Amino acid sequence: MSSTLSSILASALLVSGFAEAASLNSGRSSGPYFARDNDSTCAATSNWPGWSKVKYAFIFGDSYTQTGFETTGTQPTPTNPLGNPTYPGYTSSNGPNWVDYLTVEYNASKILTYNLAYGGATMNSTLVAPYEPTVSSIADQVVNEWLPTYASKPSTAPWSSDNTLFAIFDGINDIGNSYYNGVAATTTLNAQIFANFHDLVNKLYNAGARNFAFLNVPPVDRSPGTLVYNADAQAMEKADIAAWSTSLTNMTKTLKKEKPDANFFYVDANALFTEVLDKPSSFPQTALYKNTTGYCVDYENCGIPVNEYFWLNTLHPTYPMHEVLAEGVAKVLKTGPNIC
DSSP: OOOOHHHHHHTTOOOOOGGGGGGOOOOOOOSOOOSOTTOOOOOOOTTOOOGGGOOEEEEEESTTTOOOOOTTSOOOBTTBTTOSSSTTOSOSSSSOOHHHHHHHTSOSSOOEEEEOOOTTOOSOTTTSOOSSTTOOOHHHIIIIIIHHHHTTOOTTOOOOTTSEEEEEEOOHHHHHTTGGGOHHHHHHHHHHHHHHHHHHHHHHHHTTOOEEEEEOOOOGGGSHHHHTSOHHHHHHHHHHHHHHHHHHHHHHHHHHHHOTTSEEEEEOHHHHHHHHHHOGGGSGGGTTOOBSSOOOSOGGGSSSOGGGBSBSSSSOBOHHHHHHHHHHHHHHHHHOOOOO
16 A cells, blocks of 8 residues: 555644553443444345454545555464554554454454555545545555455455455545535535445456445534534535435445345444444443543643543544444444345
């Protein structure tokens, strides 16, 4: 992957200091799993081995997902399931993120995870420009990194259609860099984005991918970065997030009709985040949160530990929220496909 430590530092996406993670409440939630509101499940095809038999995972996304993995670096192995860099990687959570937790704590088997996510990513940089031109979009991650490196099932990743998960978590930057243009503009833009999204899934499918998990956009309209704006701006972003979720659902249903041998998992990340923001005690991992609206610039002088803030900065949640998300993803995968 083309990311470097310097670029992560420059974009303020690298947050050092994993020491706080030692105080994490590692209790498991007994709350509801979040898939879709109707919690429906579908008959899995023969390509889905069950969550307990998944051996490989390829992940695409932005800073909520990034760990700083380089395709040219150390590859995942049973004793080092995320490859490079050293666990938990360069995350935006001040500790492990949901990919880390899903791989080593909420896994039901030994999973080798290849995390191609890049901080600041949009679906396609030609549709929504990222914060700087060197950012690897989801399209770049699929076309320029995954296809030439892993589609051939090399010895470093000998995956197959029936033992591998492909997960895509995108939209935060697409929305954040465009919602203020208004409904008419974003409606047109979102149609273009999802046409591209559909095409990227087709490319993965044509290379053998059969098991897909899509995460919708969390309520970043409630992040400190948006709360500094007026109520109208917050409402505009919230509306665009809802429109994104609708488009994602519709696209996934269309994909299932086109590809009946594939399995699709829709993870309602928005519902999980909303649950925690409304009531942190809903999950044991986030019960320690004391502040869900702001963040502290200098955590050594804030009065409470960093992991007692929901928000690490203007946009990114701290690691307890990521653990809840990982648990939610794992519950959806364990239950089975939910887009029929």
